[in-house]
Each structure stands twice: as structure tokens, then as C-alpha cells.
Amino acid sequence: MGAKLISAVVAYFHAQQSVKRLTQEIGESLGFCLDAQTPPGSDCLFVDHLKNAYAMTRDESYDDEYWTRPEAYYVTGMPPEDYLAETCPYCLTTHKLIQERKEARKQFGIAKRRISALGRSLSKGSEAKS
Numbered sequence: 001m002g003a004k005l006i007s008a009v010v011a012y013f014h015a016q017q018s019v020k021r022l023t024q025e026i027g028e029s030l031g032f033c034l035d036a037q038t039p040p041g042s043d044c045l046f047v048d049h050l051k052n053a054y055a056m057t058r059d060e061s062y063d064d065e066y067w068t069r070p071e072a073y074y075v076t077g078m079p080p081e082d083y084l085a086e087t088c089p090y091c092l093t094t095h096k097l098i099q100e101r102k103e104a105r106k107q108f109g110i111a112k113r114r115i116s117a118l119g120r121s122l123s124k125g126s127e128a129k130s
Contacts, residue, residue, distance in 0.1 A: 004118060005118050005122075008111065008114040008115050008118055009115065011107075011110075011111040011114065012108070012111040012112065012114075012115055014111075015104060015107045015108035015110075015111045016108060016111075018104040018107070018108075019101060019104045019105055019108050022097055022100055022101040022104055023101065025097050026094055026097045026098060026101065029090050029091075029093045029094040029097060030050075030090070030091075030094055032090040033049065033088055033090035033091050033094070034046055036088075036090060049083075049084060049087050049088040049091035050080075050084075050091050050094060050095065052075070052076060052083070052087075053074075053076060053080035053083045053084050053087075053091070053095065054074075054080055055074065055075040055076070056072050056073065056074060056075065057072070057073055057074075057075050058072050058073070080095055081095065
């Protein structure tokens, strides 16, 4: 049981550090976009490329005899990766980092569940000995 526990704790630590690192990199990447948009000494309005890329709309006129829920479409008419590739390289990097962080958060959740499961089994084992 000792090797499993150590392995689970190490996986938890690495997943936690990965999420933390990616969150920091996302913030830095968004900062680069803001810096690129704002000329020195100016108070320009910030264009949120990510918000524009992720914006969805529904086609309310869509009606099918089997499927009556309206179809969802990107407002820009293209997937976020394509829109960001055309508009802002910093936001494209941010988008990719966000996708990586989603996967890192899944791994972090898996590591948490592993530790919880090991804790439960250790708890049951110690109760049986008492």
C-alpha cells in the first residue's frame, strides 16, 4: 500500500503544479494581448478576442420533426482556433493553454479521487484492526 500512496501523492502534486503553472501562463498571455492593443499613453478599449471567439448564438428558425432544439453556432462563423489565428496570436496561445489546463484539471481530479480512495481503504483497514 505504501508505494501506491506515494505514487498517488506525487501524481497529485504534479497535477496541482501543472494547473497552477498553466493558470499563470494564461494570465501572462492575456497580458501580452492587452499590451499589444494599448499604445503607450493611451486609454484604448480592450477587445476581448476570447469572448468574441467563444460567443455562441442559436438559430431559432431551425425545426426538424425529430429535433426541435435550435442549432448553436459561433457568432464569428468559425471555430475559436481559426478566429483567433486570424485576429490575435496571443489569444490563440491563451486558448491553447486553456485547453491544456482543462486536461490538467481532469488529471488533478483523478489524482484527488485516487488519494480519497486510498484514504478510505486505509481507514477501513485501521477500523478492522481496532
